[in-house]
Amino acid sequence: MDTVDLTSAIVEARARTFELISDLSDAQLQVPYLEIVNPFLWEVGHVAWFQEKFVLRDLDGRPALRADGDSLFDSIAIAHETRWGLPVPPRDQVLRYMAEVRDGVAGRIKADLPREDWYRNWLAVFHEDMHDEAFTYMRQTLGYGPPPLTVPHDPAPEAGPLPGDVEVPAGEFTLGATDPGAFAFDNEVPAHRASVSAFRIARACVTQAEFAAFCDAGGYVHDEFWSVAGRQWRAETGATCPVYWRRQSGRWQRRHFDQWRDLEPHRPVIHVCWYEAEAYCRWAGRRLPTEPEWEAAAKCEGAGGRLVDARRKFPWGSEPASPKRANFDWRAMDTVDVGALPQGDSAFGCRQMLGNLWQWTASVFAPYPGFTPGPYKEYSEPVFHTRRVLRGGCWASRSRLLWNTWRNFFEPHRRDVFAGFRTCALE
DSSP states (O other): OOHHHHHHHHHHHHHHHHHHHTTOOHHHHSOOOOTTOOOHHHHHHHHHHHHIIIIIIHHHOOOOSSTTHHHHHOTTTSOGGGGGGSOOOOHHHHHHHHHHHHHHHHTTOOSSOOHHHHHHHHHHHHHHHHHHHHHHHHHHHHTOOOOOOOSOOOOOOOOOOOOOEEEEOOEEEEESOOOTTSOOOGGGOSOEEEEEOOEEEESSOOBHHHHHHHHHTTTTTOGGGSOHHHHHHHHHHTOSSOTTEEEETTEEEEEETTEEEEOOTTSBOOSOOHHHHHHHHHHHTEEOOOHHHHHHHHHOEEETTEEEOOOOSBTTBSSOOOTTTOOOTTSSSSOOOTTOOGGGOOTTOOOOSSSSSEEEEEEEOOOOTTOOOOSSTTSSGGGTTSSEEEESOOTTSOGGGOOTTOOEEEOTTOOSSSEEOOOEEOO
16 A cells, blocks of 8 residues: 555545535435434544644644634534534535645555554555445445446446355464554554354355345244344334345345335345344344354365364455456445356355345454554444444445455444344254
């Protein structure tokens, strides 16, 4: 990640943010209060504020571009419910602020940046990438049309299912990020030794057809499939199927942005929460993988019946992501069949470990031994032990942002994110 890449990423990320809201009317930007989304314009302004604060102000000591920036856009200090009542400026002013910050940050990039400078700049880019993904699933939540992005489009291949498990042998490996020269979020380090018992993990994520069978079998009705917390969630929400599903003329359909369509049986089920994944596993006689199991299946190899600590950056090796290996960067504007993209397989034969959809794990989000907060101290530490870990990224994730040790984390009731799951066999 040299300075040319960094400058390009700063400019390109901001262009993507602009595109993601370019077709929305002022009325559509006035989002009603929802516990799972932010006000659109507030979140756009927050992206600029974060970059300005962590780069221009903290590194260079520059005065704030907006005197009211901290009181408007500081997500650390401003409670979620408060954001709807703030005097957020109109669209043109927010976009102008975005452009001013971009120009200020891009204009200061030079060769041989100090490590702290380099890290904070990439942190701001990746922060924007994460919010761009959030803007995408916000559009899904609100029933807006798909974003009008100027990205290459790859039609979703009809690749079918990919049944069966792969065997991952027992052994020790290094959990977490190990390359001292690469970017890593604070929750990925320190890398440390972990061990796994031998396990069998599905080659692919659970499909829409498989989850429909759970629904048809009364999966949402029978309490024995649900934990106490899951039953409470089900009672509070009244859920009887995934959030964007419905029965129409005897067929299951799902809503993709503003369009209803019949289920695509071999695509992964998406927009399910951790409780739904847990209940499906109990019904199917399966379980969710732990976080160490997921990472071992993604980056290790096997030899002589033992786990080999290969430390692959990506499931397929060290080469960067490409459209033939993973569904990233909005190129399909949706998930693809779970049998697609065999060139992205891990050494054990797990497909789509990166891209397509986030994958819930059984693990609670917790610090690694020796954890130290990074420059963005509020990123991980305040929510440890309150979230579940997801791995892998999704079709709206940036390919530059994801690698095998990347940890995502959401509350177990969240269904708005592009998340599904794969399963492990019960031993």
